[in-house]
Amino acid sequence: MLDIVRLRVLLAVSRTGSVTAAARELHYAQPSVSHHLARLEAETGAKLVQRVGRGIRLTEAGRLLAERAAEILGRLDSASAELAAHVGLRAGRVRLAAFPSALGTFVPEAAVRLAHDHPGLDLRLAEAEPPEALRMLRAGDVDVAVVFQYGPHGAAEGAGLRTTPLLDEPSLLVVPGSGPPATALRDHAESRWIAGCDRCRAHLLDLCALAGFEPRISFTTDDYVAVQAMVAAGLGVAVLPRLALSAHRHPGVQVTELPGSTRRVFAATYGEPPDPPAIAALLAALR
Structure with missing residues (x-):
């Protein structure tokens, strides 16, 4: 059976990149960390760490076990909190x-x-x-x-994942307040666009594709405050969810709701x- 203490040691080594740093994080003596690693290798029958110059790094088996250790230890911490909660919501x-x-x-x-x-x-x-x-x-x-x-x-x-619906919110076209009123996406086919990172801009690309054009993305940021500031300055137009405008609304922008574009929050x-x-x-x- 895997020892929880030794799993914590392996995870600390994985996180910090050295025996010395792991010992410092765990408040252990350095030889104690080395001992736990050696015992864990003996228990598993796998080579978990290897020397690299003056430091060490995890082997493929070590990385696999460290990933599982993170899940196991996270679940143990959750179980402790849940047990405290079952005693009563006065604490926890x-x-x-x-x-x-x-x-x-x-x-x-x-x-x-x-x-x-x-x-x-x-x-x-x-x-x-x-x-x-x-x-x-x-x-x-x-x-x-x-x-x-x-x-x-x-x-x-x-x-294992379960979801609780919280709200549905529309997407909003955001344009400079000093210009013409906010209009449909297709009216901005030639505009410069401000978008999120590659992972986050997929929705914008889908909306523009449905409108018949590919947006010319000139600025990239996931900061909705910065997006609105750039729009207000005339640097481009953007699409933001309603929550972003509810959290912060720049006085220099105007918005219009885009029909058929809903973000589900849960x-x-x-x-x-x-x-x-x-x-x-x-x-x-x-x-």
Whole structure:
């Protein structure tokens, strides 16, 4: 059977890149870290680390075990928090990851409601875009992930994932306030566009393709405050979800709703129902 302490040592070595740094992080003596690694190799029958100059690196087997160790240890930490929650919501911890515009709008309101209803519950918040939030959820680093997707299918699918719908929001065409009124996408086929990163701009490309053109993307940023500032300055036009405008609305832009373009926002949890009381309380506050 794998030893939990030794898995923590392996994960620390994977994270820090050296025995010395892992010992410092874990508050262990350096020989103790080396001993645990050696014992873990003996237990598994696999070579987990190899010397590289004055340092070490994980072998393929070591990387595989470190990835599983992250999931196992995350689940153990979650189990500890859930057990505390089952004792009662007077104490305990619940962890939430959410994308920026959710953190800038309804998540703080949910946090206030949760604190009012369960004042002893410790809520931890982390900012993460959907792919990273779901990775954190599967690894046990968070208990709930607030994510979004366009269309009927998206990243929040897979074994063990369950979703709670929160809201549907339209996409908005954002143009300079000093120019003509905001109009349809096709009227901006020759405009410069401001878009998100390669992973995030797929929705814009799909919308423009349906309108019969490919956007000329001149600026790239995922910061919705920066997007609106650039639009207001006349550097281009953009498409943003309504939550982004609810979190921050630049006075120098005007918007119009794009029909047929909906972003679905929901809370994702991992594992079989029922949810532990702390997670159920957080989901209720989000709803």
